[in-house]
Amino acid sequence: MIASINPSMKAFSVLIPGILLALTYDFFTPLFYLVFILIITFTLSKVSFYRWIKIFTPFLLIAIGFSWMTMLYTSEEFSGGHVLFEVWRFEVTSGSFETGVSLGLRSLCFVSLSLLFVLTTDSTKFMLSLMQQCKLPPKITYGILAGYRFLPTFQQELQLIRQAHRIRGVARSKGLRDRIGLFRRYVIPLLANGIRKAERVALAMESKGFSGESKRTYYHEMKINPRDWLFLFCMVGSLVTIASLSSYFGFLNIFGKQY
Template structure:
């Protein structure tokens, strides 16, 4: 269901809670919204749990590192409460633990929202939606789309270069100087092939009548339907409801101050 939502509406629906979450410093609000995002992802997104975990697990480790560093180096505004324990010369307070946990949960919310958008959105439809609904110039959208399409080709060409070097007896080198020379051996052919491919794409687009004008017709028409606004209201409204509950329960914390 989520894959059929207009990409521009989906992007705005994901962006608004992501921005508003950055102002919260309590644990209840990001934790509740993270659970809400997981519910939406796995009940409405048709996303494999294993595939989602492969993308999510590295960011989980990053969030833990954020939390740990925040707990150790919390400033005076957020290091309130009793001292729980002392680690070397660092005094770990209840406030620093809550602040670090909140930062980790906010980071996980950002990752979950990003995965919700990335794993359910077609890149071509997203660019078309930016052109038709957001009025982004075609030169920018088609340029981004062409660059995105080149990434798998560059990866394939890099693998071919490595195999060609191994056949000729040029293996991986050690040391800083060797790494620089190896990077040069790979970068120059890839750059040359990239320039040639870009020229071919530019010539092909000009031969098909592409001028970059915004006043143009589209083979695939992207429209905004009722279901798009329902999804927008559901994602943003869910965040607002959680904030209201957090406020009524006395958990809501904005920049270290309880509201």
């Protein structure tokens, strides 16, 4: 279901909650919104849990590091409350602990929202939606899409160049000077091939009548349906509801002020 949502609407559905979450400094709001994102991700999409956790795990470790450093180096504005424990000469108070946990949970919410968008969105449809709904100029959009399509080919060409060097008996780099020379031997052919491909793509687009004008017809038209608006209201409304509950129970904290 999420994969069929209009990509531009999906981007706004991810961006707006991310901006609103950045204003909160309590742990209640991002914790329950993170649970909501996970439920949406694994019930309304076909995202593989193994693939998701494989991408998510490095960011989880980074978020734990952010939380720990925030607990130790929290500013005076957020470090109030009684001392929970000490680490060497650092005192972790209830305020610094809550701020650190909040930062970690917010980071995980940002990562989860990003994965929800990236793993359920087709890049071509996203570019088409940016042109048709957000009025992004076709020259920029097709340029980004062409560059994105070229990335896998560069990796294949790099492997071919390495194999060609090995066949010709080029020795592997040992010192810093050799590594710099090896870098030049790899980069120059890749750049030359990239320029040739860009010229061929440009000539092909011109021969098919591409002029870069915004007023044009599209073979595949992207439309905004009621379910797209429903998804947007669901993502934003759930965050507002959780923030309201957080305020009701006395947890909501925005820029250090309790609500």
